[in-house]
Amino acid sequence: MAPRAASKTAESSDKVSVICRALRRAIIEQALEPGAKLPEDSLGERFGVSRTIARHALGQLAAEGLIELRRNRIAVVATPSWQDARDAFDVRIQLERLVVRHLAGKLTKAQIAELNAHVDAEDRARGGSDPVSIRLATEFHILLAHMTNSPILIRYVSEIAYRCCLTLSLFSRPHSSECAINEHRAIIAALVRGDEEKVMSLMHSHLDSVAGRALVTPVPQRGRDLLDILAPYAEEAEGGRVVKLPKAARGR
Amino acid sequence: MAPRAASKTAESSDKVSVICRALRRAIIEQALEPGAKLPEDSLGERFGVSRTIARHALGQLAAEGLIELRRNRIAVVATPSWQDARDAFDVRIQLERLVVRHLAGKLTKAQIAELNAHVDAEDRARGGSDPVSIRLATEFHILLAHMTNSPILIRYVSEIAYRCCLTLSLFSRPHSSECAINEHRAIIAALVRGDEEKVMSLMHSHLDSVAGRALVTPVPQRGRDLLDILAPYAEEAEGGRVVKLPKAARGR
DNA sequence: GCTCATCAAAGTGCATGCAATTCGTGCGCA
DNA sequence: TGCGCACGAATTGCATGCACTTTGATGAGC
Numbered sequence: 001m002a003p004r005a006a007s008k009t010a011e012s013s014d015k016v017s018v019i020c021r022a023l024r025r026a027i028i029e030q031a032l033e034p035g036a037k038l039p040e041d042s043l044g045e046r047f048g049v050s051r052t053i054a055r056h057a058l059g060q061l062a063a064e065g066l067i068e069l070r071r072n073r074i075a076v077v078a079t080p081s082w083q084d085a086r087d088a089f090d091v092r093i094q095l096e097r098l099v100v101r102h103l104a105g106k107l108t109k110a111q112i113a114e115l116n117a118h119v120d121a122e123d124r125a126r127g128g129s130d131p132v133s134i135r136l137a138t139e140f141h142i143l144l145a146h147m148t149n150s151p152i153l154i155r156y157v158s159e160i161a162y163r164c165c166l167t168l169s170l171f172s173r174p175h176s177s178e179c180a181i182n183e184h185r186a187i188i189a190a191l192v193r194g195d196e197e198k199v200m201s202l203m204h205s206h207l208d209s210v211a212g213r214a215l216v217t218p219v220p221q222r223g224r225d226l227l228d229i230l231a232p233y234a235e236e237a238e239g240g241r242v243v244k245l246p247k248a249a250r251g252r
Numbered sequence: 253m254a255p256r257a258a259s260k261t262a263e264s265s266d267k268v269s270v271i272c273r274a275l276r277r278a279i280i281e282q283a284l285e286p287g288a289k290l291p292e293d294s295l296g297e298r299f300g301v302s303r304t305i306a307r308h309a310l311g312q313l314a315a316e317g318l319i320e321l322r323r324n325r326i327a328v329v330a331t332p333s334w335q336d337a338r339d340a341f342d343v344r345i346q347l348e349r350l351v352v353r354h355l356a357g358k359l360t361k362a363q364i365a366e367l368n369a370h371v372d373a374e375d376r377a378r379g380g381s382d383p384v385s386i387r388l389a390t391e392f393h394i395l396l397a398h399m400t401n402s403p404i405l406i407r408y409v410s411e412i413a414y415r416c417c418l419t420l421s422l423f424s425r426p427h428s429s430e431c432a433i434n435e436h437r438a439i440i441a442a443l444v445r446g447d448e449e450k451v452m453s454l455m456h457s458h459l460d461s462v463a464g465r466a467l468v469t470p471v472p473q474r475g476r477d478l479l480d481i482l483a484p485y486a487e488e489a490e491g492g493r494v495v496k497l498p499k500a501a502r503g504r
Numbered sequence: 505g506c507t508c509a510t511c512a513a514a515g516t517g518c519a520t521g522c523a524a525t526t527c528g529t530g531c532g533c534a
Numbered sequence: 535t536g537c538g539c540a541c542g543a544a545t546t547g548c549a550t551g552c553a554c555t556t557t558g559a560t561g562a563g564c
Contacts (some may be wrong), residue, residue, distance in 0.1 A: 014323070015548085016311075039515065050549045052304070055516085059268075059308055063315040065404075071266070072516055072555050087402040094346045150339040152317075152415075156408060163404075267518085291545065302519045307546085324525050324546055507564080516555075527544070534537080 019047050019057035022233040027066055027077055028138055028165045029131035031229050034079040038067060038226070046230045064159050066166060078166060085167040092160045096141065096203050099157060102148040105194020111147050115188050118143055122181050137180050138165045271299050271309035274485040279318055279329055280390055280417045281383035283481050286331040290319060290478070298482045316411050318418060330418060337419040344412045348393065348455050351409060354400040357446020363399050367440050370395055374433050389432050390417045 023043075026032045043054035062069040068078050080088070107115075118140055125133040138161050145157035183202065190198040275295075278284045295306035314321040320330050332340070359367075370392055377385040390413050397409035435454065442450040 041515075044549095051516085052548060052550090056308065056311055059311055060315055063312055065407075074515070074556095084403065087404045090402070091347070091350060091404050091408065094350050095343070098343060098346050150342070151336065152339045152343050152412070155317075156343065160404070293545075296519095303546085304518060304520090326526090326545070505564105507562105509562080510560085512557100512559090514555105514557075517553085519551090519553105521548100521550085523547085523549105525544105525546075527542100529542090530540095532537105532539085534535100 015047075015049050015053050016057045016060065019043065019049070019054065020060050022047070022230070023057065023061055024066065024162060025135065026230060026233045028162055028169075029135050030169045031131065031233070032077050034077050034166065034170050036077045036226070036229075038075040038077065040075075042226050043230075046227055046234050048234075065163050078163075079170065080163065080167045082171065085164070085171065088160055088164050088167060092157075092164055093204060095153065095157050095160060096144075097200060098153060099141075099145050099148055100191070100196060100199045100203060102150065102153070103144065103191055104196040104199055105191075107147070107191055112188070112192055115140075115143065119181060119184050119188065122184065126181070134165065134168075137184075138162065140184050267299075267301050267305050268309045268312065271295065271301070271306065272312050274299070274482070275309065275313055276318065276414060277387065278482060278485045280414055280421075281387050282421045283383065283485070284329050286329050286418065286422050288329045288478070288481075290327040290329065292327075294478050295482075298479055298486050300486075317415050330415075331422065332415065332419045334423065337416070337423065340412055340416050340419060344409075344416055345456060347405065347409050347412060348396075349452060350405060351397050351400055352443070352448060352451045352455060354402065354405070355396065355443055356448040356451055357443075359399070359443055364440070364444055367392075367395065371433060371436050371440065374436065378433070386417065386420075389436075390414065392436050 023032070023038075032038075038058065040051040040054045040058065043057070044051045047054065058067060058069060058075045061067045062075070065080075066078055067075050069075050118136070122133060122136045122140065125136055141161045142154075142158045145154045145161075148154065183205075187199055187202050190202055275284070275290075284290075290310065292303040292306045292310065295309070296303045299306065310319060310321060310327045313319045314327070318330055319327050321327050370388070374385060374388045374392065377388055393413045394406075394410045397406045397413075400406065435457075439451055439454050442454055
């Protein structure tokens with residue numbers, strides 16, 4: 001009768017996890033750039049909750065390494081160093097290796113369809129400039145992880161994929177996504193064939209090609225207002241129910 | 253000037269992280285068994301903080317998978333399934349593999365000394381019944397991870413090592429530690445020689461021997477009072493300063 | 505013009521209070 | 535004796551309030 005938890009590692013109460021999800025999306029779609037400030041009140045205001053809840057959400061995201069929390073200081077979106085990035089990719093390759101081992105030759109028809117559908121979606125959202133395409137590229141890997149049915153693997157791959165994605169927004173050029181899409185298709189094909197070694201090498205070069213072509217660029221840093229930036233994410237969060245915005249504390 | 257953060261992944265404010273550390277220790281030393289209830293007020297009372305802080309700490313530990321949080325329900329120490337355990341060990345082996353690759357043949361004299369000192373400490377605390385020896389065995393692996401200087405690796409290995417340790421308290425017999433100690437010594441030796449492959453196989457069989465000899469035993473479940481159980485951990489937490497205990501709400 | 509002290513505004517750290525939910529126990533009834 | 539039900543105690547969910555810290559802007563002194 002118990003629905004076999006599987007996902008949902010922590011994500012305690014609903015409101016907190018809603019905010020976490022929204023902020024994660026905002027970060028990986030680069031609406032929130034590294035270094036962006038996240039004051040508790042503003043978040044609370046935007047999502048229609050008190051500071052307590054916003055604070056809790058920030059704590060969770062900090063545990064995932066997506067934001068940085070320093071005592072008595074405003075939380076900011078994490079700004080990983082280049083060294084951090086290399087570390088992350090190293091670990092990520094090992095983890096994805098495990099995913100591949102779980103999955104090679106064992107995909108069900110439904111799963112194959114789901115993967116293809118996802119890549120089709122990536123195709124539709126093509127164009128490196130579209131923030132959605134960045135997110136989808138990352139979520140392809142997360143989708144693969146989910147198919148292992150291994151909660152730990154799911155959590156770690158998700159977390160590290162998000163972090164890598166964050167890194168990219170710091171170091172990489174606009175993210176040439178057609179390349180990634182083709183590589184994703186090749187990976188699916190090899191997985192279906194059960195050609196584990198092929199998938200491994202594909203995955204390796206795939207991740208490396210993303211990480212490798214990174215070049216250090218100064219952060220663009222457009223400084224929009226946080227309430228504006230988060231508006232679409234807050235809307236989607238509660239299924240379209242636009243949260244209250246009593247005082248239009250615009251232009252902080 | 254900035255001291256190059258490096259460690260400290262999340263662990264926001266001091267009080268929260270103190271409680272987290274104390275609970276982690278209590279859990280891996282099996283003072284808190286899987287399924288043990290952790291009401292917010294009791295924790296707050298024991299550590300001399302309000303529910304707010306205790307709650308935040310529980311959130312962090314839930315993110316690490318050490319405790320389980322369900323809406324409107326008392327937090328409990330996680331009770332990993334056997335399947336979870338296998339998953340954890342799979343991932344762990346990959347992660348430790350990375351650690352070994354970082355470290356093989358690259359250990360400094362100081363690091364070698366530190367490792368030997370640690371194993372000596374394990375030796376001293378010998379005896380599977382001593383909860384400290386269990387903790388030290390786990391912390392050997394965490395110590396190795398720390399030597400990689402890779403924040404991500406440190407965090408993941410620590411986390412998963414704790415979780416594996418937790419699993420053991422559910423499924424394993426008392427944990428025959430002399431064996432583990434010898435294996436630890438062998439691993440150090442091979443690491444020093446730079447014999448990467450040897451370390452790998454040692455590590456693999458080491459972890460496997462720990463996981464493999466697990467047998468499903470019904471949880472013992474002694475039901476002591478939470479305040480009693482946590483007393484020593486709360487003391488150590490704040491450097492010996494015993495926290496206030498205004499109302500002796502004994503024998504809940 | 506530049507540096508440094510001072511102070512208000514903004515923000516976090518934490519405790520407390522109230523509403524809502526769950527848990528456990530005793531009672532009624534079969 | 536066994537089973538269901540209902541009510542009170544225990545506990546969580548969340549917002550709010552106050553104290554303390556940081557920030558950054560203003561003005562005095564050099």
